[in-house]
Amino acid sequence: MPSQFRLPRLSATALSIALAAALQALPAAAVEPFVLKDIRVxxxxxxxxxxxxxALPxxxxxxxxxxxxAAALRALFATGLFKDVRLDVEDGIVVVIVDERxxxxxxxxxxxxxFDKDALVKSLKDFGIGEGQPFDKALADRAEQELKxxxxxxxxxxxxxxxxxxxxERNRVNVTFTITEGAPASIRDIRIVGNRVFSESTLKGLxxxxxxxxxxxxxxxxxxxxxxxxxxxxxxxxxxLNRGYLEFNVDSTQVAISPDKRDIAITINVTEGQPYTVTAVRLEGDYLGKDEDFKTLVAIKPGEPYRAEAVADTTRAFTERFGTFGFAFAKVESRPEIDRATGRVVVVLNAEPQRRVYVRRINVAGNSRxxxxxxxxxxxxxxxxxYDARKIxxxxxxxxxxxxxxxVNVxxxxxxxxQDQVDLTVTIKEKPTGNLLLGAGFSSADRLSLTASIKQENVFGSGNYLGLEVNTSRSQRTVVLSTIDPYFTVDGVSRAFDVFYRTVRPLNSQGEEYKLVTPGFAVRFGVPFSEFDTVxxxxxxxxxxxxxxxxxxxxxxxYRELFGSVSSSxxxxxxxxxxxxxxxxxxxxGKLQRVNFDWGLIGDTRYLRTNLQYQQYIPFGxxxxxxxxxxxxxxxxxxxRPYPIFKNFYGGGLGTVRAFDQGSLGPVDVTGAYMGGAKRLNLNAELYLPIPGTGNDRTLRWxxxxxxxxxxxxxxxxxxxxxxxxxxLGLSWISPVGPLKLSYGTPIRKRPEDRIQRLQFQIGTAF
Incomplete structure (x- = not known):
């Protein structure tokens, strides 16, 4: 007599449990074991x-x-392809009847x-909702909640x-998510309750x-x-914690949203506690017999207020120092011994080096190109x-x-x-390194200019650079083809080729009828002598x-009368x-130091051109x-021979002395043209400040x-x-098309013949 059973439409897990219970509770429906003659679907x-x-067992x-x-039903439901499965058994034949999703x-x-549609489609695919995949209502509900x-x-x-x-048709469905986004809710009020030492405005400014x-x-x-x-x-x-308040605590935060879901109020309750002063720093544990060496890394100063940042810097420095000796899993913990009566604290640093290890293998992940x-x-x-933490x-x-x-993560x-081996995995996330730019630019010096460039910093994933640039500014028109191989040799010696064609019109007060045309090429090699020095x-x-x-x-x-109109070097x-x-x-x-010499020894010109530069950046908070x-x-x-006039330095404007017209400093020809000179000195100081309302965003500063x-x-x-x-003063913005700098200034030391230009801006200027 044929026997059959049908399971309700449940999830695979619930189905398995229900199936097992049903088979145990309904012995009358059980089938006597038999030898299979055929299987049909x-x-x-x-x-x-x-x-x-x-899938059948x-x-x-x-x-x-x-x-x-029962195992067959579980396996078929686990494929996710079917919303209902039934087994019919008759005369030694099993018929598998399925209802596809x-x-x-x-x-x-x-x-x-x-949101970007493509990004959402990709994220929904991770939930199992994607074109060509079986439709599951439960997964669709989860995706809907994730979107919310x-x-x-x-x-x-x-x-x-x-x-x-x-x-x-053909058992397919279209899934449409209809979204009503509404207006965003804005924070209308932030309150800090319990502060006494520092004002609310000071704390909110953080x-x-x-x-x-x-x-x-x-x-x-x-x-x-x-x-x-x-x-x-x-x-x-x-x-x-960096000002001695060792027991400071955020007791609670309340976030309230208005009934119309447009306004948000945040209340933060804090307990400041009392300030503590460090009286001593004590080392405990095993320091590999190098206690004096580790003491030089201590950033905590007795007699000063307790600073959590100094404690963290010290423990991190200790861990890194252990790492340089091969102890990758060293544990360094700080423990404050507090005396509340006197407001003093002793910082105890306890170290356990664990075991020394070496690196077995270095793996690279995430690189597709x-x-x-x-x-x-x-x-x-x-x-x-x-293992060396410093080298890593x-x-x-x-x-x-x-x-x-x-x-980049390691x-x-x-x-x-x-017990003594570790593997390192370098996980990277690639970003587009190619750049195609077609557009127009405007600067206070060059007026309207057209630009076009094709750049690829990682050609075919090789790490090499290839670029073609075209510039049509008023004072300088350039076509440059460049290629750089940063590892021309296995030792890290770089090689760069430049082929260029430049047309320069020096700025002057009479006209632009003359110009300097310079085609040429150059090859350069860079030899690293340390991690920071390159020759x-x-x-x-x-x-x-x-x-x-x-x-x-x-x-x-x-110059043309004496040496001719054409000079090769x-x-x-x-x-x-x-x-x-x-x-x-x-x-x-940090700082940047540069020294560069151009030495013209062969050709029609004989000259030495030297550039020295020093930059220093000092943070305040x-x-x-x-x-x-x-x-x-x-x-x-x-x-x-005289110094070639077309190798002159120019000054004035962004990058040199602002508020003076671009290229207008230095000697002036009898015709009124600005000629530049063989010597130039620039001294610049800039204090960067955050724009109110931008928080800690460093891409936009004044x-x-x-x-x-x-x-x-x-x-x-x-x-x-x-x-x-x-x-x-000025504005600095790292825009999508490059660093943009705008400045407005006034001369504080000038001469009557100087040309003044108070407002200046340009894209691509560094200092």
Whole structure:
């Protein structure tokens, strides 16, 4: 007599439990074991029959029983392809009857503005909701809730998401998420309760979140986020702990939202406690017999208020020092011994080195385009060597400085079954390194200019650079083809090729009828002598022609009469750079030093051109930075020949002395043209300050500046009396098209003949 059973439409897990219970509770429906003669499948529309047969735990000729039937049902439901499965047994034949799930044909969003559609489609696919995948109502409900949660992170508390499933032919469905985003909720009030030592305005000024910044339209700092609030609370806690308030505590936070879900009020309750002064620092534990060495790393100063930052710096320095000896898992803990009666504390540092390990293998993950060798050649920690935390950190920083990745992380994992081995995994997240730019620009010096460039910093994942740039500004028109191989040799020697064609029109008051045309090429090599020092040397060829006769400055006329209109040279280049800045775009700490010599020994010109530069960045707290810059340029003729006039330095404007017209400093020809000179000195100081309402965003800052400098001709002396100076303020923005700097200043030391230009701006200017 045939026996059959049907299970309700449950999830796979619930189904398994219900099935097992049913088989035990209904022995009357059990089937006597028999030998299978045949297996048939019914109800398939899209799924291949082989998928069903592969999931079954029995084959023709096997002995069938109830346990195998239950296992078959569990396996088929686990595929996620079916919403109902039934087994019919009759005369030694098992018929598998399935009801397939609908397949998602299309996913669409209606009313989506806040998020990128492609990003949402990708994230929904992780939930199992994607085109070509079986449709599951439970998963669709989870996806809907996840979309709502994403909107909550953007302070869109009134957002509504409705899922619509539309059946299509051939058992397919279209899934549409209809979204009503609504207006974002804004923080209207932030209150801090319980503070007595520091004012509420001072403490709120530490936060990235705010309740009314005038730049919130740009920073969105009034958009509530739990993650941002937690970060601000940690900032608040660190502020107190770094000022001696060891027992400071955030008791509670209340976040209230208005009934219309438009306004948010945040109340933070704190207990400050009393301030503590450090009286002593005591080391306990095992310091490998190098106690005196570790004591030099202690940043905690007895007699000063307790500073959690100094304690953290000390424990981190201890851990890193243990790491340099191969102790990757050293534990260093700080324990304050508090005397509340006197307000004193003794900081105890306890160290357990654990065991020494070496690196078995270094793995690279996350790179789909960049070759492994591009990453591995930056590593200073080697496989089969003792673990060295200092080298690992240096390696991570070197990979990060390549500029090809948005994230670089190094994780350490113990090797199973061993006590003295670890594996390192370098996980990177690649970012686009190609740049195609077509557009127009405008600067106060060059007026309208057209630009076009194609740049690829990581060609074919090789780590090489290839670029083509075209500039059509008024004063300088350039076509440059460049390529750089940062690892021309395995030792890290770089090689760069430049092929260029420049047309320069020096700024003057008479006209622009003359110009300097310079085609040429150059090759340079960079030899790293340390992690921060690089020596450059190279050779090139330049052919400069003075074209035009009308409004030709007298100095150019005389030079052409003496040496001809065409001058060829083969300059040799020697330079040295030490870069210890924490960032190339927005530095806040460190210094940069450069020395460069251009030596024209072969050709029609004989000269030596020297450039010296020194930059220093000094942080004041977390949000203020003082930048200092000094540059000295010197040129002189060799072999009895004058210094080539087309190699002159120019001064005035952004990058030199602001508030003076671009290129207007220095000697003036009898025709009124600005000729530049063989000597130049620039002294610059900038104090960077955050724009109110932007929090700790360093990409948009304003600054005050003080500039001094001038340009002198060959034979003139550099004197303090001849210096020009200016002061003013400006705006610095790391825009999508490059660093933008705008300044407004006034000369504080000038001469009547100087040309003044108070407002100046340019894209691509550093200092």
């Amino acid at each position: 019914e109800g398939l529309q899209r799924t291949d029959a082989g998928t069903v047969f592969a 029995f084959r023709v000729g096997d002995t069938y029983n109830d346990e195998k039937g 609908s397949v998602i044909a299309n996913i669409d969003f209606v009313g989506l503005k806040e 949660r994403q909107y909550l992170t953007r302070s869109l508390y009134g957002a509504e998401v409705v899922t619509t499933v539309t059946p299509q 936060f990235d979140l705010n309740d009314g910044g005038w730049l919130n339209w740009y920073t969105k700092a009034d958009r509530y986020s739990r993650a941002k609030l937690n970060a601000d609370l940690e900032t608040l806690r660190a502020y107190y 960049t070759r492994d060798e591009v990453i591995r050649r930056e590593f200073r920690q080697f496989e089969s060597s003792w 950190k240096l390696s991570r920083d070197r990979v990060d400085r390549l500029g090809y990745f948005s994230e 994780e350490t994992a113990e090797v199973p079954g061993t 450059f040397f190279g050779i090139g060829y330049e052919r400069t022609e003075i074209k035009g006769t009308q409004a030709l400055p007298n100095n150019y006329f005389l 083969v300059p040799l280049t020697i330079g040295w750079t030490r870069d210890e800045r924490d960032s190339a775009l927005v530095p806040t700490l 977390r949000r203020f930075t003082l930048g200092l810059n000094a540059e000295l340029g010197l040129g002189r003729g060799l072999g009895g 600054f005050t500046y003080l500039d001094a400098g001038n340009v002198w001709g060959d034979g003139e002396k550099i004197t303090a009396e001849s210096l020009r100076a200016s002061a003013g």
